[in-house]
Amino acid sequence: xxxxxxxxxxxxxxxxxxALGICPTLAVTTSAKNAFGMGLAATxxxxxxxxxxSLIRKIVPDKIHIxxxxxxxxxxxxxIDKLIQAYSPALSESLGIYIPLIVVNCIILGRAEAFAxxxxxxxxxxxxxxxxxxxxxxxxxxxxxxxxxxxGTILGHEVSFIKNxxxxxxxxxxxxxxxGFIIAAKKYFDSKHQGENQ
Amino acid sequence: xxxxxxxxxxxxVTVAALSALIxxxxxxxxxxxxxxxxxQKELELQKKVFPAADFFQKxxxxxxxxxxxxxxxxxxxxxxxxxxxVSARGYSSDLVMLVGIDLNGKIKGAEIISSSExxxxxxxxxxxxxxxxxxxxxxxxxxxxxxxxxxxxxVDAVTAATVxxxxxxxxxxxxxxxxxxxxxxxxxTPLASD
Amino acid sequence: xxQLIGILILSIFVENFVFSQILGxxxxxxxxxxxxxxxxxxxxxxxxxxxxxxxxxxxxHLILVPLQLEYLETIAFILVIAALVQFVEIVMKxxxxxxxxxxxxxxxxxxxxxxxxxVALINIKRNYSFAEAAVNALGGGLGFxxxxxxxxxxxxxxxxxxxxASMKGAPIAFITGGIMAAAFIGFSGLI
Numbered sequence: 075x076x077x078x079x080x081x082x083x084x085x086x087x088x089x090x091x092x093a094l095g096i097c098p099t100l101a102v103t104t105s106a107k108n109a110f111g112m113g114l115a116a117t118x119x120x121x122x123x124x125x126x127x128s129l130i131r132k133i134v135p136d137k138i139h140i141x142x143x144x145x146x147x148x149x150x151x152x153x154i155d156k157l158i159q160a161y162s163p164a165l166s167e168s169l170g171i172y173i174p175l176i177v178v179n180c181i182i183l184g185r186a187e188a189f190a191x192x193x194x195x196x197x198x199x200x201x202x203x204x205x206x207x208x209x210x211x212x213x214x215x216x217x218x219x220x221x222x223x224x225x226g227t228i229l230g231h232e233v234s235f236i237k238n239x240x241x242x243x244x245x246x247x248x249x250x251x252x253x254g255f256i257i258a259a260k261k262y263f264d265s266k267h268q269g270e271n272q
Numbered sequence: 273x274x275x276x277x278x279x280x281x282x283x284x285v286t287v288a289a290l291s292a293l294i295x296x297x298x299x300x301x302x303x304x305x306x307x308x309x310x311x312q313k314e315l316e317l318q319k320k321v322f323p324a325a326d327f328f329q330k331x332x333x334x335x336x337x338x339x340x341x342x343x344x345x346x347x348x349x350x351x352x353x354x355x356x357x358v359s360a361r362g363y364s365s366d367l368v369m370l371v372g373i374d375l376n377g378k379i380k381g382a383e384i385i386s387s388s389e390x391x392x393x394x395x396x397x398x399x400x401x402x403x404x405x406x407x408x409x410x411x412x413x414x415x416x417x418x419x420x421x422x423x424x425x426x427v428d429a430v431t432a433a434t435v436x437x438x439x440x441x442x443x444x445x446x447x448x449x450x451x452x453x454x455x456x457x458x459x460x461t462p463l464a465s466d
Numbered sequence: 467x468x469q470l471i472g473i474l475i476l477s478i479f480v481e482n483f484v485f486s487q488i489l490g491x492x493x494x495x496x497x498x499x500x501x502x503x504x505x506x507x508x509x510x511x512x513x514x515x516x517x518x519x520x521x522x523x524x525x526x527h528l529i530l531v532p533l534q535l536e537y538l539e540t541i542a543f544i545l546v547i548a549a550l551v552q553f554v555e556i557v558m559k560x561x562x563x564x565x566x567x568x569x570x571x572x573x574x575x576x577x578x579x580x581x582x583x584x585v586a587l588i589n590i591k592r593n594y595s596f597a598e599a600a601v602n603a604l605g606g607g608l609g610f611x612x613x614x615x616x617x618x619x620x621x622x623x624x625x626x627x628x629x630x631a632s633m634k635g636a637p638i639a640f641i642t643g644g645i646m647a648a649a650f651i652g653f654s655g656l657i
Binding site: 130133134135137138141142145146148149152153156157159160161163 | 276279280283284287288291294295298299301302305306309310313
């Protein structure tokens with residue numbers, strides 16, 4: 075179970091390794107706060123959908139599994155959307171349409187298809203937690219870099235060593251650059267690591 | 273075959289009904305809070321653009337611009353001005369902004385409340401710096417020309433947000449012209465609310 | 467009319483779905499390594515986005531709003547899109563065999579393309595009229611097609627370039643995308 079959980083955080087990190095769900099990854103990572111909110115929302119949806127789909131996996135015929143999954147996921151997404159609107163209006167404003175767009179985040183449907191429909195509930199929850207935290211972790215990594223370079227702040231606090239932040243880093247191009255370099259770096263370290271093992 | 277179909281449809285209907293139920297409950301629980309949040313935010317913004325007033329009430333006055341609306345501002349139960357909500361054309365979408373105006377037609381403050389301008393770029397216009405230069409302008413120049421300097425006005429456009437700055441100024445001008453039309457129809461004292 | 471042309475240019479260039487709204491990246495990176503497949507995917511997405519724009523507007527304004535069921539928008543839209551994609555696939559298979567053979571494989575992937583659901587949500591959020599919504603959806607699709615074609619053209623050449631091994635594939639695609647997104651900032655302020 076622990077292995078399932080850890081798997082999602084590093085070895086099969088949904089964002090860095092399988093490159094799933096990149097749209098929100100690049101769109102909302104303009105500040106660490108947004109990234110954290112997005113990560114939590116996605117983790118909530120992932121937990122709910124994985125658990126529920128795992129519970130009903132035996133009674134859903136193959137023919138209609140996709141519509142059922144989409145229905146389940148969309149329900150959880152709407153719930154979290156409304157909760158954020160009610161309890162954190164500022165976050166809801168800055169994440170905008172990217173919260174409803176969690177519905178089409180490939181990570182969630184992907185985990186339902188690849189894991190939850192074949193595994194018992196507890197294991198599916200562990201998988202969801204691992205993947206959710208892995209996703210959040212990836213978002214926070216990217217957003218911290220972008221926030222630091224683009225706005226000269228860390229978690230909203232100004233730092234003294236960056237005098238002239240490069241605005242472009244919090245604009246869309248910055249997202250592409252940072253993400254490109256991060257996956258390149260991960261690829262580099264992984265290949266080096268493999269070389270040592272052999 | 274038929275039995276299979278009925279079973280499948282029944283399952284789909286059950287899942288759909290279940291999700292509709294969950295959503296209806298969520299909606300019922302959160303809707304009042306969401307509405308209260310919006311009202312609260314509106315009040316804060318109104319206070320920001322018209323600090324002297326302590327009470328605001330939406331007025332039912334027909335304005336020539338259907339997208340605009342007007343709230344009367346009261347200080348100690350007496351009409352002291354108005355806050356107008358207007359929208360102005362930015363480069364990617366409409367900027368919705370609030371403008372506070374006192375009874376003499378003087379602009380007390382202005383704030384953008386929603387914009388989907390390029391994230392990061394148009395956002396600058398809501399930054400402290402812009403508000404500050406805007407306030408300074410209001411203090412030093414009693415009747416500033418609300419146009420950006422590129423258009424022979426008195427407002428410094430925000431770097432990299434010329435279009436948004438221009439939209440901001442046009443919003444203020446729109447608000448003051450609407451205020452002139454609506455001024456006489458504002459209720460002198462706040463109406464008892466239900 | 468000028469308003470509509472404005473929205474068309476806006477949605478193709480200024481607010482390009484890929485480069486400025488960052489939507490629809492999975493297919494953008496996934497199928498942009500071959501020009502032909504990029505063309506097929508781009509056309510299929512444009513078509514589905516346009517139809518989605520036309521269908522979701524009346525669904526929201528004529529059904530959900532009168533019934534005060536606005537909170538069902540996400541769920542209703544995604545189901546409509548999924549059904550629509552399936553429907554388009556069946557119709558195409560029966561009536562336009564050639565087109566189906568060209569686009570068929572990409573159709574199922576479109577359901578989870580966030581640009582499609584995105585355009586439906588944006589149309590509602592901006593309070594567009596029916597005509598504006600349709601034009602925005604069409605423009606969004608064309609912009610996506612354009613982005614995909616440019617990217618595919620660049621990537622076909624990049625394959626021949628000598629770059630560090632760890633940069634090959636997705637990393638260099640993202641960095642290329644970043645440079646293009648930077649170029650697209652130049653369009654802001656156009657309208």
